[in-house]
Amino acid sequence: MLLKDTPVTTDKLLSVQDLRVHFHTLRGIVHALEGVSFHLNRQETLGLAGETGCGKSVTARSVLRLIDPPGRIVSGRIIFEDRDILTLDDTAVRAIRGGEISMIMQEPKMSLNPVIRVGDQVAEALLIHDTSLNRSSARTQAEEMLTQMGIPEAHRTSRRYPHELSGGMAQRIMIAMMLVTRPKLLIADEPTSALDVTIQAQILALMDKLVQDIRTSVLMITHDLGVMAETCDRVAVMYAGNIVEMGAVRSVLKDPQHPYTQGLLKTVPDKANPDHPLYAIKGNVPSLLQPQNHCRFSDRCEYAMARCSREIPPVYQMTDDHEAACFLHDGQSISSGGKQVDLMNP
Amino acid sequence: MRYNNHVNRKTNQSHNPILLTVEDLHVYFSIREGWLSRQRATVKAVNGVNLSLQQGDVFGLVGESGCGKTTLGRAIVGLSPVSHGQILLKGRSIVGLTGQDAHERARQVQLIFQDPYSSLHPRKTVCDLVGVGLKLHGLANGYEIDEQVLAMLKRVGFNIDHLYRYAHEFSGGQRQRISLARALILRPKLLILDEPTSALDVSVQAQILNLLKEIRQEFNLTFLFISHDLGVIRYMSNRIGVMYLGHLVETGATSDVFEHPQHPYTQVLLSSLPSIDPDTPSNRTLLEGDPPTPIDPPPGCPFAQRCPGVKPICREQAPELIHHGNSPDHFTACHFPHVD
Ligand SMILES: Nc1ncnc2c1ncn2[C@@H]1O[C@H](COP(=O)(O)OP(=O)(O)OP(=O)(O)O)[C@@H](O)[C@H]1O
Ligand SMILES: Nc1ncnc2c1ncn2[C@@H]1O[C@H](COP(=O)(O)OP(=O)(O)OP(=O)(O)O)[C@@H](O)[C@H]1O
Ligand SMILES: [Mg+2]
Ligand SMILES: [Mg+2]
Numbered sequence: 023m024l025l026k027d028t029p030v031t032t033d034k035l036l037s038v039q040d041l042r043v044h045f046h047t048l049r050g051i052v053h054a055l056e057g058v059s060f061h062l063n064r065q066e067t068l069g070l071a072g073e074t075g076c077g078k079s080v081t082a083r084s085v086l087r088l089i090d091p092p093g094r095i096v097s098g099r100i101i102f103e104d105r106d107i108l109t110l111d112d113t114a115v116r117a118i119r120g121g122e123i124s125m126i127m128q129e130p131k132m133s134l135n136p137v138i139r140v141g142d143q144v145a146e147a148l149l150i151h152d153t154s155l156n157r158s159s160a161r162t163q164a165e166e167m168l169t170q171m172g173i174p175e176a177h178r179t180s181r182r183y184p185h186e187l188s189g190g191m192a193q194r195i196m197i198a199m200m201l202v203t204r205p206k207l208l209i210a211d212e213p214t215s216a217l218d219v220t221i222q223a224q225i226l227a228l229m230d231k232l233v234q235d236i237r238t239s240v241l242m243i244t245h246d247l248g249v250m251a252e253t254c255d256r257v258a259v260m261y262a263g264n265i266v267e268m269g270a271v272r273s274v275l276k277d278p279q280h281p282y283t284q285g286l287l288k289t290v291p292d293k294a295n296p297d298h299p300l301y302a303i304k305g306n307v308p309s310l311l312q313p314q315n316h317c318r319f320s321d322r323c324e325y326a327m328a329r330c331s332r333e334i335p336p337v338y339q340m341t342d343d344h345e346a347a348c349f350l351h352d353g354q355s356i357s358s359g360g361k362q363v364d365l366m367n368p
Numbered sequence: 369m370r371y372n373n374h375v376n377r378k379t380n381q382s383h384n385p386i387l388l389t390v391e392d393l394h395v396y397f398s399i400r401e402g403w404l405s406r407q408r409a410t411v412k413a414v415n416g417v418n419l420s421l422q423q424g425d426v427f428g429l430v431g432e433s434g435c436g437k438t439t440l441g442r443a444i445v446g447l448s449p450v451s452h453g454q455i456l457l458k459g460r461s462i463v464g465l466t467g468q469d470a471h472e473r474a475r476q477v478q479l480i481f482q483d484p485y486s487s488l489h490p491r492k493t494v495c496d497l498v499g500v501g502l503k504l505h506g507l508a509n510g511y512e513i514d515e516q517v518l519a520m521l522k523r524v525g526f527n528i529d530h531l532y533r534y535a536h537e538f539s540g541g542q543r544q545r546i547s548l549a550r551a552l553i554l555r556p557k558l559l560i561l562d563e564p565t566s567a568l569d570v571s572v573q574a575q576i577l578n579l580l581k582e583i584r585q586e587f588n589l590t591f592l593f594i595s596h597d598l599g600v601i602r603y604m605s606n607r608i609g610v611m612y613l614g615h616l617v618e619t620g621a622t623s624d625v626f627e628h629p630q631h632p633y634t635q636v637l638l639s640s641l642p643s644i645d646p647d648t649p650s651n652r653t654l655l656e657g658d659p660p661t662p663i664d665p666p667p668g669c670p671f672a673q674r675c676p677g678v679k680p681i682c683r684e685q686a687p688e689l690i691h692h693g694n695s696p697d698h699f700t701a702c703h704f705p706h707v708d
Contacts, residue, residue, distance in 0.1 A: 289573070
């Protein structure tokens with residue numbers, strides 16, 4: 023408890039260390055996460071970016087220990103405040119889910135219960151969290167929350183069922199439900215990818231305001247680098263089960279240090295000159311059926327050297343808050359990853 | 369100047385000839401109002417659209433989910449019911465074609481779908497998938513088919529080893545290449561690309577966009593390019609049309625529309641796009657509410673309910689798509705367009 027007052031603990035809310043997750047499928051073992059390490063400070067928004075299948079959702083679900091068979095968390099530590107989520111008993115983990123840590127899923131309609139009025143779902147989240155609350159005051163609080171979410175006629179809307187709402191409305195309900203309990207950490211898995219840009223802009227503005235109000239930390243998963251640039255303080259770029267680059271949002275987006283991040287930023291057509299071909303990363307994402315024994319980006323990389331297809335690159339530390347797992351930076355100091363966070367664990 | 373007159377004027381000038389004209393197109397669907405109810409309502413999915421594509425154009429169609437982009441594209445290939453209006457290919461109507469005419473239109477106008485996973489039969493070999501059209505249209509037979517298929521597959525980045533593999537063995541990007549080969553082998557005039565890359569990763573998307581640009585030149589094609597991704601549209605198209613609730617609200621040269629948007633909806637849409645440059649100040653107009661549904665839409669301007677600058681007339685009278693500003697090709701359907 024005393025540790026709570028030391029700077030280390032007040033800074034770091036979540037620290038994930040060397041997380042490995044495998045899926046045992048008919049085709050073989052999918053090595054979905056191959057040693058993922060990152061940390062999230064209090065009141066900070068960390069973005070997790072990367073293309074389909076790179077392991078963003080698996081990382082998010084692991085934090086809540088929501089990996090079901092055929093998946094298995096093979097090793098690693100997930101330190102939330104002073105507890106390792108991976109060693110807690112089920113009751114303790116359940117208490118954390120929906121209380122201290124909430125998660126917004128990609129498909130809003132799928133994660134709302136179709137047969138319960140949306141207002142009741144928000145109220146229910148409150149009741150589970152705070153057992154001293156009575157039903158009618160939970161309802162009132164739920165409606166207040168809906169009003170804050172910019173939902174017109176909150177009283178009437180709260181009596182509707184999920185299928186009667188548009189995607190944007192349903193996502194607002196979902197966000198209301200996840201934030202009404204004032205979690206310490208909000209995990210948002212592609213919260214706006216299914217929505218149109220004008221609705222996305224509304225939702226992001228609302229989330230931003232609420233997150234400020236209740237001082238929540240956010241793990242923001244998105245493949246949209248624009249959304250990332252606007253909402254995150256720090257970002258981690260994933261490729262095929264690894265974090266390949268991590269750092270402050272400005273330095274990663276303005277001065278990317280990993281060839282994959284550099285390529286990814288160049289392929290975005292937004293500002294590209296229509297008279298020239300777009301930059302394209304050659305080849306395809308590798309299969310995850312082989313355990314990693316080299317840099318998984320090496321066969322698509324313009325700068326690949328002999329050792330890239332033989333060794334796993336360590337994480338090199340460029341500055342205090344910018345690191346990349348690439349041999350091009352050999353000579354820089356090697357990051358200790360999440361290891362120094364051991365301090366937190368009494 | 370109204371848009372239709374403009375179309376006619378264009379044909380008489382020395383621009384590229386007009387390939388496709390869509391005139392006052394309406395596509396309505398009749399649906400059952402609630403789950404149990406017998407009452408029927410009308411979905412006005414496309415509600416009076418005019419547009420014209422010159423040969424060689426890449427016409428980008430943007431707009432939010434449900435605004436009618438797919439329905440419009442499908443109407444052109446005869447897959448959506450046309451309630452009113454005309455669609456002309458090289459001056460000849462292609463609405464309600466049957467028999468040989470429909471068959472020929474099916475060759476000239478090809479539709480590429482968004483989802484590369486469901487649009488190809490998983491149990492057919494690549495050779496069958498790509499060759500079937502040649503057989504169907506009697507364009508080749510016997511070994512000619514295999515030869516042409518192989519040549520086309522090579523063009524889109526495959527080699528002979530791929531010829532007898534099954535579609536399900538390929539990745540999303542590869543399947544989209546197969547769809548393209550299948551369409552191109554018929555030597556079409558017009559390709560309607562409905563969100564051709566939105567199911568793909570950005571790194572793969574770039575490969576496909578480059579390929580599309582190359583083949584457009586090589587095969588002298590015209591594209592109707594549907595996407596909700598403004599960045600992709602801007603990169604690909606020379607002209608664009610912005611749709612809202614079944615209407616075309618603004619159209620013009622891509623650079624004109626992006627740099628001098630006149631319709632308030634276009635302005636909001638462009639301002640909503642998050643920038644990957646952390647130093648770009650976000651100067652955003654947020655809209656109130658959700659887009660209304662096209663089920664029995666109210667009279668007046670389709671955008672009136674959400675427009676930040678709405679005036680009384682907007683709720684009563686639908687604005688026509690007319691020319692504003694300095695660029696000759698820039699048309700906007702708004703009573704109070706922003707013209708600079
Ligand atoms: N239930 C499962 N069974 C087998 N493999 C799985 C399962 N869930 C995830 N995987 C695999 O784990 C890897 C990471 O998946 P994950 O869902 O985390 O990707 P993601 O980065 O969230 O992608 P997306 O952007 O598409 O959501 C993928 O290769 C995926 O195929
Ligand atoms: N067969 C149909 N029956 C009834 N309504 C339909 C039918 N097809 C489309 N619609 C409706 O017409 C409207 C336009 O749909 P459409 O699919 O053309 O939109 P879109 O612009 O392509 O959207 P998205 O970006 O989501 O693909 C929607 O409201 C849709 O629900
Ligand atoms: Mg995911
Ligand atoms: Mg569509």
